[in-house]
Amino acid sequence: MLILLPPSEGKATAGDGPKLDLSALSLAEVTEARETVLDALERVCSGPVDAAREVLGLSERQVDTVQRDLEVRIAPTLRAADLYTGVLYDHLRLPDLLASGAAARTQASVLIFSGLWGAVGVTDPLPPYRLSMGIKLPPLGALGTFWKSQLSGVLAARAEGRLIVDCRSAAYATAFVPTGEATESAVSVRVLRETTSGGVTKRSVVSHMAKATRGAIAHTLLAEGVDAHTPRELADALNDLGHVAELAAPARGKRPATLDIVVRA
Template sequence: MLILLPPSEGKASAGDGPKLDLSALSLAEVTEARETVLDALERVCSGPVETAREVLGLSARQTDAVERDLQVRIAPTLRAADLYTGVLFDHLRLPELLAGGAAARARESVLIFSGLWGAVGVADPLPPYRLSMGVKLPPLGALGAFWRSRLTDALAARAEGRLIVDCRSAAYAAAFVPTGAAAERAVAVRVLRETTSGGVTKRSVVSHMAKATRGAIAHTLLAEGVEAATPRELADALNDLGHTAELSAPARGKRPATLDVVVRE
């Protein structure tokens, strides 16, 4: 399997590893594109702070993120597994997986998408930074479109013959859209909250719960060594492991299947 994850806005503030080495990151095919985005980010952050905040979508309280982005090349790094600290990663518990018997699976099976790096592996050494995939970064434009043109071939090769388990949010999903045979082996994970009131059952999407549940599901797949080859096998495996997973066929055959994971209250 290949598990695709978004990053988190929450990140560790400092590392203790060597400074950034772009050649040490996964997907070496996009090293040049990473350099291009980093150059553009540095130009924006070297200008007026107010302009940089506007481009990056930062509030006045987040001005320190502009300075952090200017230090990306020289700041100490830490593993991607330790850098990302949001809700999804709290439930994914990557450091625990990398310290145990699932380490090889996590290294081989997980890619974390990033506005700055495109996509990285869990052990890649990264400095703290701030750049969302939803940013339109001068002069490159929308980063989702920029990365899609650079990542598609590399990720199609990485995903060949493997089930793609897509846990990304919409902004990061724009950076790689499985097509052809890859789309047939892909499944997008959606989380629904089910509530019952007055005998009426309703289902809804809740963002915070979705992040936590996607992280927990990814942890389960890696920790248990699940080797599903099709969306149906994935749904069956998750149900066997105590989750409620329902598979929906792709609309008109044009999109990956959707796997609804139901959380009942």
């Protein structure tokens, strides 16, 4: 399997590893593209702070983030597994997986998408930074579109013969979209909250809960060594492990199926 994750807005603010070495990151094929985005980010952050905040979508209270982005090349690094925090990563517990018998499987199976790096592995050494995939970064434009042009071929090759389990949010999903035959070996994970009142059952999407559930699902798959090759096998495995998983056909056209994880309140 290949599990695709978003990053987190919340990140660790300091590391103790060596400074950034782009050649040390996974997916070496996009090293030049990473340099291009980093150069563009540095140009924005070197200008007026208020203008940089506007481009990066930062509030006045996040002004220190501009300086942090200027120090990306020289700041100490830490593993991606330790850099990304927040609800999804609290439930995914990457450091625990990497300290267990699931370490090799976790390293081989997880890619974390990023507005700055495109996509990285869990042990890649990264400095603290902030750059959302939803940003339009001059002169590159929308980063989702930029990274799609850089990552499509690379990730299609990486995903060949593997089930793609897509746990990304919408902004990060734009950077790589399975196409052709790959859509039959891909599934998008959606989380639904089910409530019953007055004999009426309703289901709704709750974003905060969705992050936690996606993290927990990814942890289960990696910790238990689930080796599913099709969306149906994945749904069956999760149901066997105590989750409520329902496979839905694509809404339209030749798109990946949706795997609904139902959380009952």
